[in-house]
Amino acid sequence: MPAVASLLLAGWGGAEPKTLAFREHGLAFRYPAGWSVTGFSRNVSPARLVVASYRVTPNEVEGDCGGAKALNKLPPKGAALLLVDYGAATPGLGFAPHPNRFLLRQFTRRNYDCFGDSYMRRFQAAGQDLQAFLRLGPQANTTTRMSALLILDSLHKVPGP
Numbered sequence: 552m553p554a555v556a557s558l559l560l561a562g563w564g565g566a567e568p569k570t571l572a573f574r575e576h577g578l579a580f581r582y583p584a585g586w587s588v589t590g591f592s593r594n595v596s597p598a599r600l601v602v603a604s605y606r607v608t609p610n611e612v613e614g615d616c617g618g619a620k621a622l623n624k625l626p627p628k629g630a631a632l633l634l635v636d637y638g639a640a641t642p643g644l645g646f647a648p649h650p651n652r653f654l655l656r657q658f659t660r661r662n663y664d665c666f667g668d669s670y671m672r673r674f675q676a677a678g679q680d681l682q683a684f685l686r687l688g689p690q691a692n693t694t695t696r697m698s699a700l701l702i703l704d705s706l707h708k709v710p711g712p
Contacts, residue, residue, distance in 0.1 A: 572709045573600075576636050578677050581705040583698050591636065592617050602702055603631040604695055616665030618684070623667070627690040630699040633666060637680040649676040653700040658685060677708035 572579035573591055576598065582588060587607045591598040595617035601607050603621060611621035618633040625631055640646065650657065658670035663684065670685040685699055 574712045579709045599635045604629045619665045622686045627688040629688045630695045631686045633684040635682040640675045646673045646675045646680045653703045676706040
């Protein structure tokens with residue numbers, strides 16, 4: 552078993568992670584069993600999706616502040632990751648390279664207008680310029696926090712449609 556898979560399984564309590572591919576965005580990622588994914592927004596630009604430790608729905612990434620509805624449902628022990636896809640990577644825009652491993656200290660924590668008290672990081676992965684907002688409940692444990700970061704670690708490129 553590859554080292555990344557071992558790390559993912561260890562970080563996700565031994566449960567087999569699920570993989571989702573979004574060919575129209577050229578992105579795929581793994582996420583823990585029991586977590587929920589909205590899919591990318593259809594009516595908000597730039598496109599965004601939410602992966603959360605609780606149930607989220609596609610309509611919660613649409614409209615003004617797309618993704619805010621999903622983040623605002625955050626339970627005390629939960630975590631939610633909002634991923635914004637700005638499209639093909641453009642050099643010089645300040646998007647850092649995808650690190651080998653994401654750490655919470657690499658993010659900027661602020662009270663963001665639409666997304667509240669969250670951690671934010673801009674980076675390039677799979678040939679895309681991406682922005683991640685991570686929201687953690689006040690009682691989120693280490694496993695929950697690590698699971699959210701492992702989702703970002705697992706981002707990889709897939710062939711387009």
